[in-house]
Amino acid sequence: MRLSRLFSQTLYEAPAEAEAVSHRLLLRAGFIRPLAAGIFAYLPLAQRALGRIAAIMREEIETIGGQEISMPVVQPAELWKQTGRWRQMGPELGRFQDRSGRDMALAMTHEEAAAALARSEVRSHRRLPALIYHIQTKWRDDPRPRAGLIRAREFTMLDSYSLDADDYGLEVQYRAHYQAYFNIFARCGLPVRAVGADVGVMGGLKAHEFMYLTPIGEDTLFFCDACGYAANRQIARFRKPIPPGEAPLPLEEVATPGAHTIEELAAFLGIPTERTAKAVFLVAAFDQGDQTREQLVFTVVRGDMEVNETKLAAAIGARDLRPAAVEEIRAIGAEPGYASPVGLQGVLVVVDDLIPYAPNLVAGANREGFHLRNVNYGRDYIAATVADIVAARDGDACPSCGNPMWSSRGVEVAKIFKLGTRYSESLGAYFEDESGARRPIVMGSYGIGLGRLLACVAEEHHDEKGLAWPVSVAPYPVHLIGLGSKSGEAESAAAAIYDRLKAVGIEPLYDDRLESAGVKFNDADLIGLPLRVTVGERGLKQGGVEVKRRTEEHSRLVPLDGLADALQAEVASMEAELASRVVEVPYRE
Numbered sequence: 001m002r003l004s005r006l007f008s009q010t011l012y013e014a015p016a017e018a019e020a021v022s023h024r025l026l027l028r029a030g031f032i033r034p035l036a037a038g039i040f041a042y043l044p045l046a047q048r049a050l051g052r053i054a055a056i057m058r059e060e061i062e063t064i065g066g067q068e069i070s071m072p073v074v075q076p077a078e079l080w081k082q083t084g085r086w087r088q089m090g091p092e093l094g095r096f097q098d099r100s101g102r103d104m105a106l107a108m109t110h111e112e113a114a115a116a117l118a119r120s121e122v123r124s125h126r127r128l129p130a131l132i133y134h135i136q137t138k139w140r141d142d143p144r145p146r147a148g149l150i151r152a153r154e155f156t157m158l159d160s161y162s163l164d165a166d167d168y169g170l171e172v173q174y175r176a177h178y179q180a181y182f183n184i185f186a187r188c189g190l191p192v193r194a195v196g197a198d199v200g201v202m203g204g205l206k207a208h209e210f211m212y213l214t215p216i217g218e219d220t221l222f223f224c225d226a227c228g229y230a231a232n233r234q235i236a237r238f239r240k241p242i243p244p245g246e247a248p249l250p251l252e253e254v255a256t257p258g259a260h261t262i263e264e265l266a267a268f269l270g271i272p273t274e275r276t277a278k279a280v281f282l283v284a285a286f287d288q289g290d291q292t293r294e295q296l297v298f299t300v301v302r303g304d305m306e307v308n309e310t311k312l313a314a315a316i317g318a319r320d321l322r323p324a325a326v327e328e329i330r331a332i333g334a335e336p337g338y339a340s341p342v343g344l345q346g347v348l349v350v351v352d353d354l355i356p357y358a359p360n361l362v363a364g365a366n367r368e369g370f371h372l373r374n375v376n377y378g379r380d381y382i383a384a385t386v387a388d389i390v391a392a393r394d395g396d397a398c399p400s401c402g403n404p405m406w407s408s409r410g411v412e413v414a415k416i417f418k419l420g421t422r423y424s425e426s427l428g429a430y431f432e433d434e435s436g437a438r439r440p441i442v443m444g445s446y447g448i449g450l451g452r453l454l455a456c457v458a459e460e461h462h463d464e465k466g467l468a469w470p471v472s473v474a475p476y477p478v479h480l481i482g483l484g485s486k487s488g489e490a491e492s493a494a495a496a497i498y499d500r501l502k503a504v505g506i507e508p509l510y511d512d513r514l515e516s517a518g519v520k521f522n523d524a525d526l527i528g529l530p531l532r533v534t535v536g537e538r539g540l541k542q543g544g545v546e547v548k549r550r551t552e553e554h555s556r557l558v559p560l561d562g563l564a565d566a567l568q569a570e571v572a573s574m575e576a577e578l579a580s581r582v583v584e585v586p587y588r589e
Contacts, residue, residue, distance in 0.1 A: 038145025467528025
């Protein structure tokens with residue numbers, strides 16, 4: 001490709017709203033352009049890079065038995081209504097009506113469509129196991145698109161769906177995807193960690209997320225280096241410190257004027273925060289058929305801990321949670337800032353599983369300016385649910401081995417789910433087993449976002465001058481630069497080299513523009529192709545051209561007659577370096 005003909009141009013500066021490094025560089029290097037918030041056009045360089053990523057994905061998924069299909073992004077709402085997700089999904093699901101007034105969905109994922117296909121194509125156990133996948137555009141109307149391609153509203157994903165006769169078959173395909181995804185990321189030059197994750201609205205039995213660790217990530221992840229435990233903060237567990245046993249002391253009301261927060265209360269009474277009980281009020285939404293029922297939830301955790309809403313929602317089976325209003329709290333007889341479940345009736349009380357082991361806590365008295373000393377679970381109140389509902393913190397003890405955990409921010413670049421039979425039962429995707437009995441197909445779902453992966457590779461591979469693509473992802477392997485000269489010898493030689501390289505299967509990006517050497521070198525560094533070939537009069541007089549890796553400071557002179565072989569050797573060397581990163585990764589629950 002001649003740069004003079006490329007349908008994009010580099011920018012001196014990125015728009016001020018582009019905060020993430022990948023967003024700024026992809027804009028400046030002419031890979032993407034915004035059309036609206038979270039909606040991007042992919043220009044030729046990006047399209048070629050995405051094509052290379054897609055080819056890697058196809059190879060790895062087909063190696064484990066995947067068959068490529070294409071499912072429609074526009075789907076009848078009836079499928080989503082049968083699984084319950086039409087109501088579970090909020091405004092992020094694109095909804096519209098066709099000209100006949102039928103409800104339709106712009107799919108953000110394809111579990112319903114895959115189950116519907118399985119219903120029509122799989123009737124017997126002889127058709128199982130099966131694995132289908134596609135690479136397709138999705139729509140998720142995210143209220144807060146950010147960081148360019150890392151959180152976009154329109155995006156392209158590889159999503160695959162495994163179909164099995166039993167849980168054992170699902171386990172086999174799930175673990176095969178687990179390794180295949182590590183292979184994909186290694187080949188793309190992106191280091192990732194797999195962590196246990198919440199299944200969310202997808203539902204199912206288990207999920208893992210593949211996370212790229214970076215400060216720009218929105219997820220908080222916990223790791224234990226001693227045993228390998230890893231989990232998203234949404235579900236991360238930890239060993240809770242069980243306090244020494246104490247005999248329950250009598251309840252005692254004490255005046256605590258102005259002590260609205262746990263910190264103010266602890267300071268006023270001269271006690272540590274772990275000797276207090278924290279009340280948190282939320283309103284939970286529950287699905288009941290076609291209706292939604294809301295209920296106030298009174299949660300109690302130890303004062304030095306925080307409620308984890310994901311854990312809480314899972315513990316009580318809520319679809320959604322929102323903060324309770326002051327009026328809703330007072331309607332049950334509680335007082336904001338001074339609340340406890342002692343003496344209250346008709347409210348759903350949920351306590352963390354550490355509370356029953358924490359004696360003689362200070363809790364609210366349900367009237368302003370007063371608290372109760374020596375509140376004990378079981379004697380003074382009971383809960384409808386006792387469960388782990390608190391958030392892990394940096395340094396907490398690992399639930400598996402007890403060693404301290406550490407935390408990091410991360411971007412989710414892929415997620416895999418053991419769906420079980422949720423979708424097959426809802427949509428009637430049954431098969432006949434060897435005994436003739438009808439059983440639901442056991443499903444798994446697995447997805448990687450191509451655009452987000454491209455952005456994360458850009459986050460990982462760049463320097464102060466611009467992008468520095470791994471050879472596996474780069475839109476072209478070589479950036480060819482012809483430097484202007486009075487004789488025109490360098491330009492003629494560069495054009496001949498361009499034709500010769502294409503003839504042997506090395507297509508370069510050829511900068512044939514009438515620009516200065518400085519402009520050409522700056523753009524080459526910004527675009528970030530793996531190899532730069534510079535054709536100038538000085539090198540030609542010595543019988544060669546300058547070849548330089550993007551990640552190296554110095555170039556070397558390569559004879560013209562050995563240039564193609566040298567470039568192929570360089571590319572092979574870089575590919576081998578990436579291939580060496582593809583290793584067997586131990587599966588961790």
